Amino acid sequence: MTLSFDKPVRAVVTxxxxxxxxxxxxxxxxxxxxxxAADIDLAGVEETVAMVEKxxxxxxxxxxxxxxRPAVAELAEAATSLLGGVDLLINNxxxxxxxxxxxxxxxxxxxIMGVNLWGVIYGCELFVPQMxxxxxxxxxxVASAAGLLCTPMMAPYNVTKAGVIALSETMAAELAPAGIGVTVLCPTFFRTRIIDAGRHHGEDNRASRVGKLMDRATLQAPEVARFALDAAAAGTLYALPHADGAWLWRLKRLAPERFYQKLMPRWFGKFTQR
Structure with missing residues (x-):
């Protein structure tokens, strides 16, 4: 089942x-x-809604x-009441x-497990029955290339995003007979607030370097969102908008042990020295 925008879609975005x-x-x-539109930051999401209505x-x-979970259950009930049903859930x-x-x-x-993994699980658990x-x-x-590549110094983030990918793959197989599609989005770097609002330990300038990579990305949030929606409309399971993530994932699948024993340490060493 592919997502069609030929008629108005009823969507929930976290x-x-x-x-x-x-x-x-x-x-x-x-x-x-x-x-x-949902967020723990009500003022921020109200600003988003004002932009949408413009x-x-x-x-x-x-x-x-x-x-x-009770908050996500309340969101599911509210969405059904306000929209009359939900065609698209974006666990973001x-x-x-x-x-x-x-x-x-x-x-x-x-x-991080509560937000990145349990938040997605709750969304799927509570919205899929309506679908x-x-x-x-x-x-x-929304996962990350981190869930496919498992970059050093990001273990909790990698674990949660790998879990989201595994959940999405499982759901794709389970839900296809029910006419429900699944897409897992795995971007690399682009500018968001996630690093600024994160909890970082150890080396104190890693976040600033990641921020520079985010700023240099050729695809930023608007292009990533467009890519993901187009992938969903095409019925695509894996959506990798950034070329670096797609190529590194191919390298990992070709030679996984060499990737983690040789290539990833070398790349990460160069990254930390810059």
Whole structure:
């Protein structure tokens, strides 16, 4: 089942207070969607809704902490009431933490698991039954190339995003007979607030270097959102918008042991020296 924008799509976007979530909402508005935009930052998501409505589309703002199942259940109920059903769920909310595995405290593991993994699980658990009942729908789970490549010093982030990829692959097989499509988005670097709002341990200038890579990216949030929606409309499972991520994933699949024993340490060493 592919997602069609031939008629207005009823969409729910989490993490919509800025960054990629806001870009998703604006691109959906250009495609004449009706949107429930959710974020733990209510002021940010209200700003997103105002931007969407300037484009002539209807949107609703909702505060939601996706790490809390009751909050996601309330969001699902509100979306059904406001939109009359949901055709597209975009599980986008995410946070970041970085540092050596042995330097990251347990509370930061629990924090990132709650948002990045449990938030996606709750969204799928609570929205997919509605899609089954109506016999159609699509889920876009926002993961990361980090979930495919497992870059050093990002263990919690890698673990959560790899989990999102595994969940998406499982759902794609399970839900195809029900007419429900799944796309997992795996970008590399582009400018968002995720690094600035993250919890970082160990080397104190790694975040600034990542920020420079984000700024230099040729595809930024608007292009990534457009790429993901086009992938969903084409029925694509894996959406890798950035060429560097796609090529590194190919290299890993060709020679996984060499990739982690030789290529990744060499690349990461050069990155940390720059």
């Amino acid at each position: 993490g919509a207070g800025g960054g990629l979530g806001r870009a998703f909402c604006l691109e959906l508005a250009r495609r004449n969607a009706r949107i429930v 484009l002539g589309c209807k949107a609703y703002a909702r505060a939601c902490d996706v790490a809390q 909310a995410g946070v970041a933490t970085s540092g050596p595995v042995d330097a990251i405290p347990q509370q930061d593991w629990e924090w 089954r009942a109506q016999g159609r729908g699509h889920v876009i789970n």
